[in-house]
Amino acid sequence: MQKIKKMINNMNLQKVRFIIQLFSFILFVYGGYFAIDLGSKLPIFACPYNGEAAGACYLIPLQHQLSMPAQILLGGAGIAVITGLLGFLFWFIFLNKAWCGYVCPFGTLQDWLTYLRKRMGIRYSTYSQNQFDKLSKIKYIFLVIVILFPLLMGVGLLGGEWSAAFCQMCPARIISPALSGDFSQWTIDFSSKTAMVLTALGMLFAGLFFAGSFVKKRFFCFFCPMSALHYIFSKFSIVQLRKEGSKCTRCGDCYAVCDMQIKDIADNVTDVNILRDDCILCLKCVAACPEDDALHFDILKFRAFSSTKEGFEKRMGIGRPKGIDDEH
Amino acid sequence: MVDFIKRDSSDLFKNPVFAFLFKNSRFLLMLRVAAAALFFYAIYYGFAHPGKENIFTGAVFWGVFWALFMVVTLSTFGRLFCGICPHGFLGKYITKLGLKKSMPKWMRNRYIGITLLVLGWWGIYYTFDGFWKSPFNTALMFGAMTLFAFILYYLYKEMSYCKYICPIGTLTRAYDKISFTKLETYTDACKDCRTFECAAACEYNLKPFTFAKKNQTDDCTLCMDCAASCEAVKFKITKPAEQLSSKLKILSAEVWTYILIFASIPVSMGFAHALNRSNIADAFIWNRTAAFFGMGDYAGGFAFLYAIIISVFFAVFGLYLASKVLKKEYSSTFTTLGVAFIPLFIFASLGHTLEMFFVKEYQTIVHGFAQGFGLNIEVEALAKRGDGWLHYFKLFKWIGVIWALVILYKRIKLIDATKFRKVLGYFFASSMILFYIGLNLYTGYVFSAYGAKSGGHGAHGSHGGKPDYRDAYPKEAAEPQKGGYLQTPIDPGEPFYFSLSDPSMKQNSRSGHGFGGGRPGSKKEVPTQSIWLVYGAMNDKKRYRSSTLDIFYYGLNRQEKPIIEKSSRGKKVLSFEVPHNGYYNLFAVDESQKGSEKFYKVAKLEYLRGMHGAEGKYDPKIKKALHQNRTKIDLVRLKDKDETSFFYKHSMGDTLTFQALFENRPLANAEVEIALQSGWTKALKTDSDGFVSIQLIRDYFPDWNTFDKRFKQEMLITLKHQKAGTHYLLTYPASYYPNSNDYQSYGYALLLITLTLLIAGIIIYRFRRNRTTPFREVTVDAED
Known part of the structure; x- marks a missing residue:
């Protein structure tokens, strides 16, 4: 047991993560070729506009259900919304935000763009703390769009062209099908003014997606309404990221490796639950932490992956410790 | 007495909304007056309209009070039911006027209430099919119980009726232990108290300041009189059934309640309703016994009897063996471990009640109240029998089973014995739970292997008195055929x-957007x-x-x-x-x-x-x-x-x-x-x-504005x-x-995305060139 634990704590996280991401990318972009269907309640951007995805993003059924005419929605059909949410939660509780960091094909795509940039020797960009605080709220605006627009459609204030308004704007609708060779979404729909504006925004966001995620790690995740939806329920998940503030030396390694630039991970030494709304649970911070058990990834109360001095040194390629830790 | 206290975040009274709902004495008074008015009106209505056309009385008693409100509140907030019960509410005033004698010893026996409930209500329910469906019987029973209760309130002090005689008094006391709330006091504040206002305010002669230490609330009915008298009283949110993970005094009458209610409701229902609807109903022992005595019409009563005998056997014998294995006294083992049976009934009933609420009760309640108050409201049931999502409610009883096993595990930890004895004792003590698992699996097997009797589910009227309102109205006359016949004959050559x-x-030409296509309905x-x-x-x-x-x-x-x-x-x-x-x-x-x-x-x-x-x-x-x-x-x-x-x-x-x-x-x-x-x-x-x-x-060729x-x-x-x-x-x-090519443009889309990439690229490039502070690339994650 102790041995297995040591092995896990010493693992090469990047390699493990790459393999999992590759596997789930194939599954959620090309899974249809293997006749896999995991339903339409997935907490990731597995876009159903891509006919070959092995499952669909939950935001699609959510928007469709909420856009039912109000009298149908309130007259019992609203139960479908609740069961849909339960289906979403069923998936969600097992991985929490690790869905973003490990499974979401759209996130994986951004990671690969980052690898590409690194190969090309171009440096990356960051936000200032001020920008971060402001931009971080955008995903909640998107979440409001996901929920509010269909409801307005249902009561008749918005017309049918607003159906799945967020999807019209979502870059995943444009990019995901393209990955399986379907470019039919790369259009601007001029059938009505609303459709024109929404699809033009979609194209714009797709362009920004490529430009942004090339220079900024996980550029889109920052604005993702799914991430906002995750955060609302993240407390109910069986997996959590926890921090023991007393063991933290505030060296800042965790913040430096964080793709999402979450400052709390280094600064906050009081909260045990250190999972923040932007977090994608990639666990890089745990891997980069040189203190024993300061950060740990828990499944229920079991510490599945903890930061250890030994693991840190192994990952950093430093030899056996020679009093090096005292000097720090 | 304490005038001010800094309330914990786990205290429901800290939240102004909950404080109003549970503590505000004026609001509670209004609520109780309303409940009492409804109660007496429903009884009166039952006498005034004793026939089947009366659906109001049934809707009040068997739709709202019993089952729905009781089960939902008991498993969540506790004995709220008692808190607004008209008997207790008026009983307090009657006691104040009354003789305040001590109840004789033979009456101070909690088994009286349980026996009344199990034999008087459930026995009749199963034996005489449809007895409680009659509004008259319902009104008579509640009227008689009210009169009886008021006499006892008048004679005896300290609300003895609630404690000993009330058929659901002991039931609510017993099952309230599973809720996630508990009434107690801030013990630090109580340390200096010498006046004990809370105890003085309590009509039941309880001592709220001891509840925290006792880890239970005795006969507290959550009337909140104590909370009005002293600020140190709190209504604490706990983990569900948290009380049960540490020691507390449990009466053997409470454990008997768990066993008997479990036998009377989930098990008897399983026998008399579920299994009796299968194709092999005649082969079951209760039906055979009934046939042997020539009392086939009362087969439900025999099913009930067998359910009691079998459940009691498994519970008592299992706990007896457990006590022997654990080398403890039987009576203490019985109360310590028997409490684990709590969730079995409450969850099975919660699932069933909620399912029935969506399928039927919601409609019955609304129509009943519409009848009682002369309103003209028609609603559809919230769900159809067989809707897919209703199956989630079937999961409730399994939650109950799992939770019962978890509580039993926590309870057995409190007993001092060797590990081996505990494992063995756990097995014996859980025999009633295992029996219930077996019964459910067996029911599923019977229906998949032998199928259900034709005639459907209609014979099963849920919990008693709910006459089918549909009988009260004549069927709508079929819509007469319109048009088509009187037109001129069609030419034979007409395509x-x-x-x-x-x-x-x-x-209109526009095809409407269909809804609900994505939802697979009933499989059938x-x-x-x-x-x-x-x-x-x-x-x-x-x-x-x-x-x-x-x-x-x-x-x-x-x-x-x-x-x-x-x-x-x-x-x-x-x-x-x-x-x-x-x-x-x-x-x-x-x-x-x-x-x-x-x-x-x-x-x-x-x-x-x-x-x-x-x-x-x-x-x-x-x-x-x-x-x-x-x-x-x-x-x-x-x-x-x-x-x-x-x-x-x-x-x-x-x-x-x-x-x-x-x-x-x-x-x-x-x-x-x-x-x-x-x-x-x-x-x-x-x-x-x-x-x-x-x-x-x-x-x-429409205008752009009207293009569809x-x-x-x-x-x-x-x-x-x-x-x-x-x-x-x-x-x-x-x-x-x-054609989508008529309104969708690839060209503009590509132009837009190219421009975006170009502009974004230029901005990033310019921004980086103008940067004066040196850039420090972090290499911690660069492992290669």
Whole structure:
């Protein structure tokens, strides 16, 4: 047991993560070729506009259900919304935000763009703390769009062209099908003014997606309404990221490796639950932490992956410790 | 007494909303007055309208009070039911006026209440089917109990009736331990208290300041008198059933309540309702015993009796063996471990009650109250029996089982014994739980192996007194047939065709966006598609009627099946089953004669079902044209290579290719006419192999503001042929939509994305060039 634990704590996280991401990318972009269907309640951007995805993003059924005419929605059909949410939660509780960091094909795509940039020797960009605080709220605006627009459609204030308004704007609708060779979404729909504006925004966001995620790690995740939806329920998940503030030396390694630039991970030494709304649970911070058990990834109360001095040194390629830790 | 206290975040009184709901004495008084008024009005109504037409009394007592309100509150906030009970509310005033004697010892026996409930209510419920459905019986029972209660309140002090005699007093006391709230006090504040206002305020003569230490609340009914008297009283949120993970005093009467209620409700229901609905009902012992005594009508009573005997046997014998294995006294083992049975009843009942609420009770309650207060409200039930999501409620009883096992594990930890003895003791103590698991699995097995009795679920009236309101109203007279018959006879040469819309309904060209397609309904229901046979112009369809029609269709298996007219809401409708996505070919043949001329008319419809959420992948094999011998003339569409999904739609500019067949041989040089809904027509001829290609023209030029990309252009293709004095005629309706190329632009999209990339690239580049502070690339994650 102790041995297995040591092995896990010493693992090469990047390699493990790459393999999992590759596997789930194939599954959620090309899974249809293997006749896999995991339903339409997935907490990731597995876009159903891509006919070959092995499952669909939950935001699609959510928007469709909420856009039912109000009298149908309130007259019992609203139960479908609740069961849909339960289906979403069923998936969600097992991985929490690790869905973003490990499974979401759209996130994986951004990671690969980052690898590409690194190969090309171009440096990356960051936000200032001020920008971060402001931009971080955008995903909640998107979440409001996901929920509010269909409801307005249902009561008749918005017309049918607003159906799945967020999807019209979502870059995943444009990019995901393209990955399986379907470019039919790369259009601007001029059938009505609303459709024109929404699809033009979609194209714009797709362009920004490529430009942004090339220079900024996980550029889109920052604005993702799914991430906002995750955060609302993240407390109910069986997996959590926890921090023991007393063991933290505030060296800042965790913040430096964080793709999402979450400052709390280094600064906050009081909260045990250190999972923040932007977090994608990639666990890089745990891997980069040189203190024993300061950060740990828990499944229920079991510490599945903890930061250890030994693991840190192994990952950093430093030899056996020679009093090096005292000097720090 | 404490005037001010800093409340914990776990204290419900900290929240102003909850403090108002649970503590505000004026609000509580109003609530209790309302509950009492409703209670007495329902009793009065039961006496005034003793017949079955009275659904109000049943709705109040068996719809709201018992089952729904009781079960939901007991498992969440605790004994709220007692907090607003009219007996307790008025009893307090009666006690104040009364004689305040001590209750005699023989009456201070909690088993009186339980016996009244189990034998008096449930025994009658099972033995005399429908006894409590009668509003009169209900009103009589509640009236008598009220009178009896008031007499005892008048005679005895300290609300002894609630504690000992009330049939649900001990039940609520026992089951309230599973809730996630607990009334207690801030003990730090109580340390200095010498006046004990809380105890003085309590009509039940309890001592709220000891509740925290005792880890239980004795007979507290959450009347909140103590909370009004002293600020140190709190209403704490705990983990559900947290009390049970540490030591507390439990009365053996409470454990007996768990066992007997479990036997009377989940187990008896399982026997008398579930298993009795199976095909092998007669083989069960309770039915055999009833038959042996010749009391077949009272078989439910025997089922109840057996349920009690079997449950008590498993509980008592299991706990007895556990006490022996653990080497502890039987009575202490009984109370320590027996408390683990709490969730069994409460969750099974919660699941069932909620399911019934959605299926039926909601409607009964609303209609009942509408009757009682003379309102005119009609509502539909919230769900249909068999709706998929209702199955979630079936999970509740398994939650109960698992939780019972968890509580038992926590309780057995409190006992001091060796590990081996504890494991063995756990096994014996859980025998009643294991019996319940077995009963549920067995019920499932019986129904899957032997099936349910025909006659359905109707015989089972849930928890007693709910007369079916539908009997109270006469059935609506069937809608008289309208139109169609009196019109002029249809000319035999007039072509007729299939329509997917009802010609008697005025409709706009826009196809509405369908809802609910994604939700698979009940598994038993095969989806159907309605169709109409019409004639005349496409803008003015008239219902086609003929006595010589022969209608049939070919489904996915390419087997021929007839289409039969069915009545639906007073109208006759043609419909066929569309269980899966794919192509369906429909034909209607009508032969007629006019003078020397014979007419052989065929209406054909190729229907592509594409429902989201339906299973099945589009297999190119299904594109193969269907050839059949039933009709002499046929027009077969050759599917396009772009046609690769169930959601395919023809669009403007597409070319449709057909092959005309006569007696299954290509029909050369035959007349083909295309007519659009907009009025445009064109005549074509088939080539030497019977082929004809039709290009779908764009005949839709609206303004941008009114453009609708879901505009549906209807089209009718007519094939004509003449041979040996017979006119052969075939119609093939189709519809198509604006071509997406007419309103979607790849060019602008590519321009936009290129510009975005360019501008963003330039901005990033400029920004980086202008940067003066040196950039420090972090290399911690660069492992290679």
